[in-house]
Amino acid sequence: MTYQHAPLGVAVIGTGRMGSDHVRRIDEVISGARVAAVVDIDGDRAKAVADRIEGCTAHTDPAAAMASSEVDAVLIASPGPAHEAALLEAFARGLPVLCEKPLTPDAESALRVVEAEARLGRRLVQVGFMRRYDAEYRQLKELLDGGGIGRTLMLHCTHRNVATPPGFTGPMMINDSVVHEIDVTRWLLGQEITAVQVLRPAPTAAAPAGLSDPQLVLFETAGGAVVDVEIFVNCGFGYQVRCEAVGERGTARIGEAHGLSVDAAGRWGGAIAQDFVERFRDAYDREVQAWVDATRRGETTGPSAWDGYAAAAVCAAGVRAQDTGGRTPVLLAERPELYR
Amino acid sequence: MTYQHAPLGVAVIGTGRMGSDHVRRIDEVISGARVAAVVDIDGDRAKAVADRIEGCTAHTDPAAAMASSEVDAVLIASPGPAHEAALLEAFARGLPVLCEKPLTPDAESALRVVEAEARLGRRLVQVGFMRRYDAEYRQLKELLDGGGIGRTLMLHCTHRNVATPPGFTGPMMINDSVVHEIDVTRWLLGQEITAVQVLRPAPTAAAPAGLSDPQLVLFETAGGAVVDVEIFVNCGFGYQVRCEAVGERGTARIGEAHGLSVDAAGRWGGAIAQDFVERFRDAYDREVQAWVDATRRGETTGPSAWDGYAAAAVCAAGVRAQDTGGRTPVLLAERPELYR
Amino acid sequence: MTYQHAPLGVAVIGTGRMGSDHVRRIDEVISGARVAAVVDIDGDRAKAVADRIEGCTAHTDPAAAMASSEVDAVLIASPGPAHEAALLEAFARGLPVLCEKPLTPDAESALRVVEAEARLGRRLVQVGFMRRYDAEYRQLKELLDGGGIGRTLMLHCTHRNVATPPGFTGPMMINDSVVHEIDVTRWLLGQEITAVQVLRPAPTAAAPAGLSDPQLVLFETAGGAVVDVEIFVNCGFGYQVRCEAVGERGTARIGEAHGLSVDAAGRWGGAIAQDFVERFRDAYDREVQAWVDATRRGETTGPSAWDGYAAAAVCAAGVRAQDTGGRTPVLLAERPELYR
Amino acid sequence: MTYQHAPLGVAVIGTGRMGSDHVRRIDEVISGARVAAVVDIDGDRAKAVADRIEGCTAHTDPAAAMASSEVDAVLIASPGPAHEAALLEAFARGLPVLCEKPLTPDAESALRVVEAEARLGRRLVQVGFMRRYDAEYRQLKELLDGGGIGRTLMLHCTHRNVATPPGFTGPMMINDSVVHEIDVTRWLLGQEITAVQVLRPAPTAAAPAGLSDPQLVLFETAGGAVVDVEIFVNCGFGYQVRCEAVGERGTARIGEAHGLSVDAAGRWGGAIAQDFVERFRDAYDREVQAWVDATRRGETTGPSAWDGYAAAAVCAAGVRAQDTGGRTPVLLAERPELYR
Structure with missing residues (x-):
């Protein structure tokens, strides 16, 4: 010490x-x-x-x-x-x-x-x-860094919230929610995100008027990986964050159900966390x-601050991609020596 | 009888x-x-x-x-x-x-x-x-038809094969493999597929020269649902077919691991099927x-024959989408009275 | 053919x-x-x-x-x-x-x-x-016979029914229900059962008057294995048959939940079979x-008929053990040549 | 504060x-x-x-x-x-x-x-x-106290260690290992343990000479519950602590596998903790x-000190039960007012 x-x-x-x-x-x-x-x-x-x-x-x-x-x-x-x-x-x-x-x-x-x-x-x-401090994400990072499943080709991400507070907007789905998957993608893969696209299914009836919820957000990375993110902020049933990394030799998943499991009344299963405090305390x-x-x-x-900046730049591209429905490149400034 | x-x-x-x-x-x-x-x-x-x-x-x-x-x-x-x-x-x-x-x-x-x-x-x-005759798909269809999770907004599909035989081509990933997800999408949702897009990550080292494997195939349906399909035909580790339906009130998944589970040598888990015969016998x-x-x-x-035709039409759009990387509409003939 | x-x-x-x-x-x-x-x-x-x-x-x-x-x-x-x-x-x-x-x-x-x-x-x-014809039991038998987890030391068995029909008695818990675990024990281990003991917890309120339900039935086998069986015929929530084999190098389990899994209303999980027809069709x-x-x-x-006889002999010992609460030896006739 | x-x-x-x-x-x-x-x-x-x-x-x-x-x-x-x-x-x-x-x-x-x-x-x-401070045990305690599965009829417990250090004895299986299940039983059920019995399968080849490992330890409680504990201190494959409470209206389990799950090389599954530090940190x-x-x-x-004393008294009965193979009553002093 x-x-x-x-x-x-x-x-x-x-x-x-x-x-x-x-x-x-x-x-x-x-x-x-x-x-x-x-x-x-x-x-x-x-x-x-x-x-x-x-x-x-x-x-x-x-x-x-x-x-x-x-x-x-x-x-x-x-x-x-x-x-x-x-x-x-x-x-x-x-x-x-x-x-x-x-x-x-x-x-x-x-x-x-x-x-x-x-x-x-x-x-x-x-x-x-x-x-980056969650036990399961750290296990996943360690597995990927150790080459346990070979080079990572794709990530499948799920990010669900029970419901949105009043005033929640489409850009906030990117800036406040998907921003976590933006950082996770950059951190797990060690690659910058180079393009973003957003697909918008017919929204759930539970979405506030004007909010296109859920959305499917797609990233391409500098190393050629493809990432899909389901962002669903009015899913109604729980708070869920899952991530599956698809590698050349296998896949790895975190965020699946665990903990107390109950068999009763004809059903097996357990409780789903209701918010991020419970899941990420x-x-x-x-x-x-x-x-x-x-x-x-x-x-x-x-x-680092660079991580914060890069997330902001990808968010900006994501919000543009929500509007256009097309593929939107991400342009980053040159990375200062301090962050290399 | x-x-x-x-x-x-x-x-x-x-x-x-x-x-x-x-x-x-x-x-x-x-x-x-x-x-x-x-x-x-x-x-x-x-x-x-x-x-x-x-x-x-x-x-x-x-x-x-x-x-x-x-x-x-x-x-x-x-x-x-x-x-x-x-x-x-x-x-x-x-x-x-x-x-x-x-x-x-x-x-x-x-x-x-x-x-x-x-x-x-x-x-x-x-x-x-x-x-359509698989026990788990039938359970899923029954759940969706019964409104158990509300209207279906998205499907997340995974379709993995251990390895491809010699001569396997990119269009065969659509025509021979994804064609199953095409039928499953149409059958589960009761909607025609209206557009296809294909994203291609940097291929796995296990892919034969010239085969862009895996791919992420995206469908839009007439009812506004969005479907993503990971097709990975040289994943190396097993044959896996999974499907998660995301509804307005919940999600439902099939194709997760089950059956015999072994705890030994520091690991828990079980065997993954190695081909479709084992999985779908x-x-x-x-x-x-x-x-x-x-x-x-x-x-x-x-x-029906109409189901066979519709799958063929979506496959054709999917193969075009592999080439262009863009969104490709699916154009269907008028559905004959017999199939309504 | x-x-x-x-x-x-x-x-x-x-x-x-x-x-x-x-x-x-x-x-x-x-x-x-x-x-x-x-x-x-x-x-x-x-x-x-x-x-x-x-x-x-x-x-x-x-x-x-x-x-x-x-x-x-x-x-x-x-x-x-x-x-x-x-x-x-x-x-x-x-x-x-x-x-x-x-x-x-x-x-x-x-x-x-x-x-x-x-x-x-x-x-x-x-x-x-x-x-013996159930797919999971066959997988387990194959694993044990192949030495996958070493010699089997213990079996932990669970056998639950939703409710009993009128007239169901304590001896029927052995003769009609536990008889399956008796056969499974003999078949999986390839050993005769040599003694039986029955522990009786305070019965569930759902048990009919006079029926001591659930019970914990214990077997010893000729090879020195110990087997515990929870028999619970008024568990109320489903039909469950589970078996964990504990070996010298690992354990193996069957009968865990699988199939369709639903996340909704704050819970993850799936349906439990309600009777043996559904589970063992x-x-x-x-x-x-x-x-x-x-x-x-x-x-x-x-x-074989010998298997039927041996089960009957163990059932008889089991019913006696229900009464005495003590360890009850099982005495088998000599096994005829035909069944060796 | x-x-x-x-x-x-x-x-x-x-x-x-x-x-x-x-x-x-x-x-x-x-x-x-x-x-x-x-x-x-x-x-x-x-x-x-x-x-x-x-x-x-x-x-x-x-x-x-x-x-x-x-x-x-x-x-x-x-x-x-x-x-x-x-x-x-x-x-x-x-x-x-x-x-x-x-x-x-x-x-x-x-x-x-x-x-x-x-x-x-x-x-x-x-x-x-x-x-008592483990997150999963606390969830289980809360469920039982809330009446979520009715009165508890049985507990099925599993307690496995990779291997024993030199000098580990049969009584230590009770005094150092099962003592945790003794406390868990008393705490979860709010009842004293009234009798103990120990069954000893043919020992694993991995057990040191003279150590009868594994054992099946049985408790009866003042409220009529029956508890079985598999204690296996040379299981070789990992550190596992599981508990299933069987109630009048359902069952609840903790200690099942969770966290990172990997699909690779024909297997699905994850890592098993190797010692109590990892599991209970x-x-x-x-x-x-x-x-x-x-x-x-x-x-x-x-x-409390009473909890420590009661565990010691049950341990003493358990060690006697290891020797006799029979049912051994537990005799407790009168509980002082301070601990009521």
């Missing part, structure tokens, strides 16, 4: 659903860290959170929180449009950041973050693609723990 | 792999039928088969076999180009036919068969789409039994 | 649930056999069945049916107490017999049948232990077909 | 396999606790561990460690014979204790601990039955975290 002994003082920016869950996680679950400051544009809300934690201060301005001598690192969980400014402020102070996805709301701003970090010459950002814990541990060692690991 | 008591005298045309297997099936497995005649352009081969069966005659000409007073019905298992003539001869004699797929090698000739049968005004042809038995039973009742049921 | 061409004329004795199902099976499913005669003590019932089948005669006396020149073989599906007389009559005429289990109602009469057949010097009886078909084929070849294969 | 802010200072007694793993867990994984002292009779070993942790002292005497003002709680992971003295010392100081199982090596000493704690009038001891984490959290709230929860 080369950890510093004192716990890492974290400023959590944003105390909405994700932010307050991260506050709880750092306070109760994560070893070696403490919530030193919370930030929300709603100052009362920030104060209510801070008051429950000994030694935690409340702020409405991220920069003020980062200026505190108690703050060693920053966790950004505010709405996407606020990310860029907070990231640049953290860069200015040399503070490590765990930034919830998306890195920023669009590819242009994400590229600015990438370029700013590249100019620093060292990584400070870990992006919140938490599936451990992944979130591992993600934040990994970030705390790396930060205390003085390192930055995990999904 | 209103069956006639005497067993149905069947002329089997073609004594290759499929034909000789059907001879065995009728001789040993199927109740209520007997092999009355066999036909092969190789007369010695026909004679060798006939000599093993009491009361069975050998022929080189299908018409001669059909002329026998012992022949009540015809099973066509000769190569595709010979099908049209044999079908028309059976029509001329009013003989029921079980015709192995494809109905004929192309959509034009298949349409001629459809029109000839439509002129007869009664169905004589059952096409050999034996998946019972379906073939049921198919032929259903045909024998219907024929003895004076009826024709099961996949 | 060395089959005689003419179909095997079968006399079916007993036209209750099992008998009439066998009549249907031979008439519609089984190749190479026909129902030549039916016997029932209720003459009107026999006649009603016979009238539906061309060339089938009706009888109230098994001997009269066996005397018919149209009868080549006998299928006994009458109540157990009538089996011995019918078997001895068939022996007197040299007719092959497929005898539904139990061979006879008790070990003493079963031993008399064994001795009578042994005196004949050739096997005529196949006992209706149809699990194919086994019954294969059993009768195997008997018809062997008989036409002039052979007798499958479970 | 009413947690005190300062982390809980824990003295870890014993730095063998379990102890050093707990040191690591508290140092790196557990939120809200720190290792304040370590104790080992090997003073060099204790010092080596302590030196890696800031503010941690090393001791050879548990009492000396407990006397430190930095120590708020005690985790006992020394060999079983040392437990009683350490527990009584902790009681004398009013320190909460997480005591690895067994509570003490035999029922008599365990009862002395129970009586001593009962005299204190408040619970200080949580026993290390970590399966999360349970250990949750166990210690639960203890830290409760201790900081001033409470003692989880498995």
Whole structure:
């Protein structure tokens, strides 16, 4: 162990659903860290959170929180449009950041973050693609990297949610949901995505008016792999994330049913998770723990700002592909040396 | 039961792999039928088969076999180009036919068969789409027809073979393999396929030179469903046919592993079938039994000549789509009254 | 093929649930056999069945049916107490017999049948232990015989029925239900059962008054294996038959859920069979077909009269063990040469 | 949250396999606790561990460690014979204790601990039955408590280890392995175990000379439930813990295969865990975290000293049952008020 002994003082920016869950996680679950400051544009809300934690201060301005001598690192969980400014402020102070996805709301701003970090010459950002910390995805990654099923030719992905909240739009199916499969594809295959296409079946009656749900999203990658993603955000019956990798010598699947199985009333089977918190709780814990541990060692690991930018660029192509129904190329900036 | 008591005298045309297997099936497995005649352009081969069966005659000409007073019905298992003539001869004699797929090698000739049968005004042809007789597909069909998961929005299909024989071509991936998913799609959904698209990943190293294997084939249907089919004919590890129907209220899957499961040497799991005979043996038995039973009742049921034609038309579009990489519409003739 | 061409004329004795199902099976499913005669003590019932089948005669006396020149073989599906007389009559005429289990109602009469057949010097009886024809049990047997998991140390068996008919008693749990596990144990391990013990949990509220249901039945075998059987005849939720063989190098299981799987309404899973007909339909078909084929070849294969006797002897010990709660040895007569 | 802010200072007694793993867990994984002292009779070993942790002292005497003002709680992971003295010392100081199982090596000493704690009038001891913290067991417990499958009639348990270390004895199969099923039975059913019986199949060739492995252990409970446990400590192929609860209205199973599944080389399936660390890592984490959290709230929860005593009493009966092969009653002392 080369950890510093004192716990890492974290400023959590944003105390909405994700932010307050991260506050709880750092306070109760994560070893070696403490919530030193919370930030929300709603100052009362920030104060209510801070008051429950000994030694935690409340702020409405991220920069003020980062200026505190108690703050060693920053966790950004505010709405996407606020990310860029907070990231640049953290860069200015040399503070490590765990930034919830998306890195920023669009590819242009994400590229600015990438370029700013590249100019620093060292990584400070870990992006919140938490599936990379899920036990099953890690098993799959390890299998693929070890050559267990040969070169990967295709991925078949399924991503289902019970229902959408009010205001959920078609582009959000790409930007908020499929973005996970975008990162998983890039991470599992180690290849950039080069083109996107979207097929739209006749929508389910359960879809809100105007939302074409489900959709079949198709990726091509730089290495010639083809990926299909069923995104179905009003499937009604559960939260399901599955992935099958088809290799030259075999296939591997994760996300199938497991755990408690019941035989009763003429049926066998079990319960399906109802949301991502239930399915990925451990992944979130591992993600934040990994970030705390790396930060205390003085390192930055995990999904990088480049990963955040690349996801944003593919999302942009995906949203265009939803409109055209045709194949849409993805154009990436040159990858800075820092991320190679 | 209103069956006639005497067993149905069947002329089997073609004594290759499929034909000789059907001879065995009728001789040993199927109740209520007997092999009355066999036909092969190789007369010695026909004679060798006939000599093993009491009361069975050998022929080189299908018409001669059909002329026998012992022949009540015809099973066509000769190569595709010979099908049209044999079908028309059976029509001329009013003989029921079980015709192995494809109905004929192309959509034009298949349409001629459809029109000839439509002129007869009664169905004589059952096409050999034996998946309709598979226990799991029937369960799935029953579930979908009963509305158990609401309207079907998508199908995800997987079709894998261990390896291809010499001479296997890209169009054969559509015409000989995906043709089953074409029929399954039309049968499960009760909708015609309206467009086809084919994506081609970088091929597996196990693919013969020049064969783009695997491929991802996409269908759109008249009712707005989207279907994806992984066709992978040199997957190396087994024969797998899976289908997941995604409905408005749930999804249903068939083709998952079952049967004997072994825990040993650090692994759990079981054996994967190695060819279609192992996977679909019972379906073939049921198919032929259903045909024998219907024929003895004076009826024709099961996949019709129209089903054979429609599959041929979609195959033709699929082969074009392999070349262009784009979306290819399927144009069907008007459906004759007989098949409505 | 060395089959005689003419179909095997079968006399079916007993036209209750099992008998009439066998009549249907031979008439519609089984190749190479026909129902030549039916016997029932209720003459009107026999006649009603016979009238539906061309060339089938009706009888109230098994001997009269066996005397018919149209009868080549006998299928006994009458109540157990009538089996011995019918078997001895068939022996007197040299007719092959497929005898539904139990061979006879008790070990003493079963031993008399064994001795009578042994005196004949050739096997005529196949006992209706149809699990030996079930596809999964055959896979398991093949694995064990091939040494795939080493010597078998234990079997864990589960045998569940939805509910019992009126009049079902504790001894019937052994004689009618566990008798299948008795045969499976002897067949899979190739060892006689040497002792039985029965544990009785507090009964389910769904059990009829006086029926101690479920029970845990324990076998020891001549080779030192230990077998536990959960017999639960009012489990309420389905018909389940499972078996796990624990070997020196691994374990193997059959009877787990398979087939159509549905994800809906927050649950994954599938349907559980509701009775043995649904679960073992194919086994019954294969059993009768195997008997018809062997008989036409002039052979007798499958479970022997000795197997029927041994099962009866273990059942007797099991019923005693239900009463005493202690370990009850099984004493078998010496095995006649014919069955070695 | 009413947690005190300062982390809980824990003295870890014993730095063998379990102890050093707990040191690591508290140092790196557990939120809200720190290792304040370590104790080992090997003073060099204790010092080596302590030196890696800031503010941690090393001791050879548990009492000396407990006397430190930095120590708020005690985790006992020394060999079983040392437990009683350490527990009584902790009681004398009013320190909460997480005591690895067994509570003490035999029922008599365990009862002395129970009586001593009962005299204190408040619970200080949580026993290390970590399966109660496993996610799947908790799901099962919740299902049973909620009445989801009616009253529980039977449990079928499987407990398999790859191989035993040198010196492993028959009584250790009960005291070290089946003791988990003893606790699980008592916890899941909320009933004491009243009798034990052990059946011993012919041992596997992989068993060390003199070790009768596997065994089938049978429990009866105060509520009339029957429990069978396969304990197989040289199964060779993996570490498996399964449990099926059979209820009046259905059954529920945990411990079945899940996670990554691979189809390749003619087989489907996945990897089996190779030891308890892999299978129950999360349970250990949750166990210690639960203890830290409760201790900081001033409470003692989880498995009690009574649970440790009852397990010891059943183990004693089980070891006698191994010798006699007969049914052995379990006699428990009267349960003190504190544990009701």
